[in-house]
Amino acid sequence: GQQVMQIPQYQHVQEGEDFTTYCNSSTTLSNIQWYKQRPGGHPVFLIQLVKSGEVKKQKRLTFQFGEAKKNSSLHITATQTTDVGTYFCAGPKGNKLVFGAGTILRVKS
């Protein structure tokens, strides 16, 4: 069945350093979504990418969707302590979502 792999599992960075998490699907995706879950909180929708090769930015966050629509990345420039949390990618399967394992980001100040 459809699988969504995400790496790395953990990332500890110094405040101000950049961070990237990568997502790879076993099948072509119609779109890919990214969510952020703060410690103790619930996932919050960040963005959806639909087009092949699409790049979207939200302030210090840059999201990319691969040309083959099978992989995606989230890059955070100059991390801040407020960026702490787990970042999940998710791909649709019918009307459901298949989530990646998530990348836990810790930021040392």
Next chain:
Amino acid sequence: GAVVSQHPSWVICKSGTSVKIECRSLDFQATTMFWYRQFPKQSLMLMATSNEGSKATYEQGVEKDKFLINHASLTLSTLTVTSAHPEDSSFYICSAYPGLAGGPLGLGQHFGPGTRLTVT
């Protein structure tokens, strides 16, 4: 907009008892809601898709007789964990797509705040 609430936010129950968790869409109607379970430092695992007015669709490996889902209205879905055991202790989260345009080609899912269940 697109707020999803859950009640209770946390619950502690004794082994063998049943616990009901409510999920409500506060400012939109949701014909479909999703129930997830999340263990510490793990990803979200979809348990079932809750459909208003019809039976829920359970994911493989999820016992439908243990996790009873009722989607009584367009704004309310409930998950009842029957005869709970310590291994059922987890974070249970519901979600829904807001709006008629919601879904895989529309906006992302909106999650409730979750219910932390501890079975002693």
